[in-house]
Every structure is written in structure tokens, then in C-alpha cells.
Amino acid sequence: MKRIFSGIQPTGNVTLGNYLGAIKNWVALQNEASCDCIFCVVDQHAITVQKNIGALKRSTQETAACLISAGIDPVNSILFNQSQVEEHMKLAWVLGCLTRVGWLNRMIQFKDKANQDKDNASAGLWWYPVMMAADILAYKGTHVPVGDDQKQHIELARDIARSYNFAFGVEFFPLPQAQILSKSFRIMSLCDGKKKMSKSDSSDMSRINITDNADTIAHKIKKAKTDSYSLPSETGGLVGRAEAQNLITIYAALSNKSVEVALLEYGGCGFGRLKRDLAELAIEVIRPIRMEVHRLMSDIKYIDNVLKKGSARASALSKPIVKEVYDTIGFLST
Secondary structure, eight states, X not given: OEEEEEEEOOSSOOXXXXXXXXIHHHHXXXXXXXXXXXXXXXXXXXXXXXXXXXXXXXXXXXXXXXXXXXXXXXTTSEEEEXXXXXXXXXXXXXXXXXXXXXXXXXXXXXXXXXXHSGGGOOHHHHHHHHHHHHHHHTTTOXXXXXXXXXXXXXXXXXXHHHHHHHHXXXXXXXXXXEEOOTXXXXXXXXXXXXSBOOTTOSXXXXXXXXXXXXXXXXXXXXXXXXXXXXXXXXXXXXXXXXXXXXXXXXXXXXXXXXXXHHHHHHTTOOHHHHHHHXXXXXXXXXXXXXXXXXXXXXOHHHHHHHXXXXXXXXXXXXXXXXXXXXXXXXXXXX
């Protein structure tokens, strides 16, 4: 049985990139008989960058609502927020003491984010990968569905698990595997096809939010950056054309087609037709999710109860695992 663990930060509105790149695949995974799925709103990770902290509680609730609305079943899967399960932090300290400074200094995402604001980069941002390893290993997670940009963090989690097992002469933690799903799409910014679509981008025009209405979606796609050439008929014609690649990828993902098939439809056309069809398709896909999010957010007690129950289930799994770690180390428990 695979034990799937994955998380999403509540640092802003859930985007179409989050949905197509991760959440849609999570929904498929939870329906596989061979998968035991745990999905986490990682609110403790969210404070590594000091943005939106005053709205963190509301963002956590809305992120959970988006996951449920997109198809995550909190009965068949475990859905919770990280800060309600203390085992994550308890295990992170132990794992951090087995993690080499050099390992963390090599993390590409830390370098990229820290370089954006060197004077204000937090120690938490540097420590983030250790906490991520604890998130996974607290449940003995075996598979982590991630994008290519997170593969290095999973490699670190494997190194940390291996380090623990070697230090104490046990085969306790499995070595988690990055599960790169074949139908996972990397969705980029509507303003810059070389940057990932991000919840934290300063420009709301760079992304389509799951909570955007039809007019907003149509406007954003209409204004999306393009180039002055027609769309190619084959993928080779997309080389060096990041914005064209991005828009045709979004269309392919929403229509459940390959990029190759999508290009057969639009090859030789300008962007006007693609943008029109893409807007209609995005509105059609997002509308029922957005409406369900609004319905759920009108009943915050329901969302809180889902997260409370999920946290209790997560704690029941992680407590004996972390207790065994503490016993192995020799921490006194009375």
C-alpha cells in the first residue's frame, strides 16, 4: 500500500496552476485502491515568508474549501492543517539534528527565494526542507506527488531518513519517492511564461484564481502575454516561445488533451481564437468549483470541523511513529 503525503501552502488564493499541477492529480490518487492519502494545508510553512500572516486563519480555511470543492474527499482521505498536529514540529527538531548544514545550503529554492530579499530572508525559510521531511516521515510516507521544482526536497527527505536509520541502526523510516505524475502540468504565469504561476506573485493578472468569476477569467486570459507569431502545428515550434507554450499547455490540461493534439487544432492560427476558446473552457471548469467554495465558506464551522477531524486522524497515525523515535533516542517520558 502506498502512503501518499502532499501539502499546499495557504499563502493566497488557490490558482489554476495549483489545480492542474497538483490537486487534480490528488483527486485521482485518492480513488486508487492501492493509495492511502494524506493531504495537508501546511500553515506552518506559510509563515517562512512574512506575507498575509494576519489573514492566515481565513486563508487556511479557504484553501481547505478549495481542496474539498475540487474533489478531495475528507472521508476517504485525511485532510488537515499542519499546526494542529504537534508531531510535525516534534519530529522536525530530531531530524534537524541529523541534517547537515551543507545539505540545506545546497537547496535551490532557498537560494532563489533568499536572493529575492537577502536582508529579510528568515531562518525558517532555510529550515523549511527539514520541516517538509518531518511532514512526510511523521506518517512514514512512501510517495510524494510533486512537481520537478520540489524533487530536490524529496531527495533531502530521503537523505534525512537514511541518516536516521543509519544513526540508530534501524530500518524505521522508508525512503520516500517523488511521484512525478504523467498527467501533471507545469502552469506558468500569464505575464511571464518563464515564471511559475504563483499564489504569491505581486500581480493578480499573472494567475487565474479558483475563486475568480467569469468576467475576471476572460479578462486575464485576454490580456495574457503572447508573441507576434502564429501558433505552430508541432511541439518543436514552441521552442523559445514560453508564452505560447504556456497557453496551449493550459488549454490541453483543461480539455484533457495532449499538447500535440491541441496544436493540431490551433496550428497556423493567431492567439485570438485560442484565447477565446481557452477563456470559455477555463470558466466552464472553474465555475462549479468556485460556487462550491463560496457555499462552503458560508459555513466556516463545517470547514473547521473537517480540519479538526482530519487532524485527529493524522495525530492517531503520527503519534506512535514519533513516540517510537523519541523512545529510540532515549528521551525520558513519564
